[in-house]
Amino acid sequence: MTALNKYEKLECLGLWRESLQGKRREVIANLGATSLILSDQKSDVALSHWSLPAVRRLNPGQLPAVFGPSSDDTETLEIDDSDMIAALETVHAAISAARPHPGRLRNSVLGLVAVGVLAVGVFWLPDALVQHTASFVPASTRADIGQQALTDLTRITGQPCTGAGGTAALDKLSARLFGPDSAVGIVVIRSGLKQARSLPGRIVVLPEALIAEQDGPEAAAGFALAARVAAEQTDPMIAMLHHMGIPATFRLLTSGALPEGAMTGYAETLIANPPAPAADSALLPKFEAAGLATAPYATARDPSGDTTRLLIEADPFANVVPPALMPDGDWVALQDICTQ
Structure with missing residues (x-):
């Protein structure tokens, strides 16, 4: 430049x-x-x-x-x-x-596309283009892209679990963790993921195992909250755009839409490259604000406690009983979300 x-x-x-x-x-x-x-x-x-x-x-x-x-x-x-x-x-x-042939390029749609691609190569490094595009994608487009990513993910995980009682319990849990107007959607899938992931459009994907293998909802809720905190620190749109490449990213920036097939194969990339957990210093105040203890999440994430010691020792509710996350009936329905 x-x-x-x-x-x-x-x-x-x-x-x-x-x-x-x-x-x-x-x-x-x-x-x-x-x-x-x-x-x-x-x-x-x-x-x-x-x-x-x-x-x-x-x-x-x-x-x-x-x-x-x-x-x-x-x-x-x-x-x-x-x-x-x-x-x-x-x-x-x-x-x-x-521009090698300005007259012909100006008179040809194909030429204009070529000029745009050339401009990207000359004026933008890939990282800069991705960061710039991610920062300007509006919420409605993010939501649509997140749904496309979820659709691609279901090729491997199967369709999201949709037990009626469990789905209602997830909606209540989202409102409890993120606020009633947060528009965060929590989705449960049967297999394919070991940890929770956040997709563009404020979508959190939870593996069923994080629910079925726990005695209460605190650990699963902790994974959902931690996934959103990680997304606030590192926008999941950035990794997605890197996967799709420069032409698709430039198309999104200039037209507001992705080319057909741009999302294909993203699920494999998502599963093979788990994001780094959010910093403990970022998690602790978020858990406290949500009225959620950190110890159940920390213990489920690392049973040895070696990598989550601070979350266990600094649990804001270590000596106080936090408000209940959900009624027992909702927890039972959530555990059955993939069996109905």
């Missing part, structure tokens, strides 16, 4: 229009390493992000300068900041200089 070195952390005010019929809205335009981010001036909430290789000036030589994320003018940004204008035109010039 030599062309951008002198424009690092550049931002300015601009007037953004979302569509031809939309009203102009004052925004903050922030020039990042790979994209132009447009944020609400008051709330700082990101409203749109444009891939730098796709940004075009729609009125060359005129002021205020008008830019768009493509050659059409359905979405536009008006700016009069000379530094930002120079930065965006520098990027465009650098891309144009690297």
Whole structure:
């Protein structure tokens, strides 16, 4: 990104229009390493992000300068900041200089795709592209991708257990651990996994063995909570995008959708590469806030206690009885979730 070195952390005010019929809205335009981010001036909430290789000036030589994320003018940004204008035109010039046949590429959809792939190779390292894409995937898309990942996982694990009483108990457990509005979905599968895993879209997958082999729900609840804490520390979307590769990641970033078949084989990768457990220092306050003892989880994770000693010794409920996780009837129903 030599062309951008002198424009690092550049931002300015601009007037953004979302569509031809939309009203102009004052925004903050922030020039990042790979994209132009447009944020609400008051709330700082990101409203749109444009891939730098796709940004075009729609009125060359005129002021205020008008830019768009493509050659059409359905979405536009008006700016009069000379530094930002120079930065965006520098990027465009650098891309144009690297383009072997600009005329043919501009007139061909296939050529545009090739330019996009070239831009990825030139301006983004794989890790940077993955991190950037993961940070901009909206919640609704994450939920859809998480369901696709779960579908691929069921090739190996079989369909999730759906005993009616057990499913209701899982919903209550999720609300108890993460809050009634958390939208965290807990899914139980029969085989294939030894530990709980968190998928994009706030999905936690629990092996049936973590429930069937325990005397109470505390250990299974601990594994579910620990999986979510680990996901907060390391976004599971990142490992998934690495598996799918650069073309699929770029497609997701630019179109908001994955190419067909991008998820195929992810289940094998997920099973073969378990994530590192969340740090004890992160788990302890989360367990305490959820009213959940850490010792049952720690003992189930490592019966020897060698790797979970702090979780056992610093259990926030070692000398206090925490509130019950669920009624006995719900626990029995949860244990039978895969037999109904």
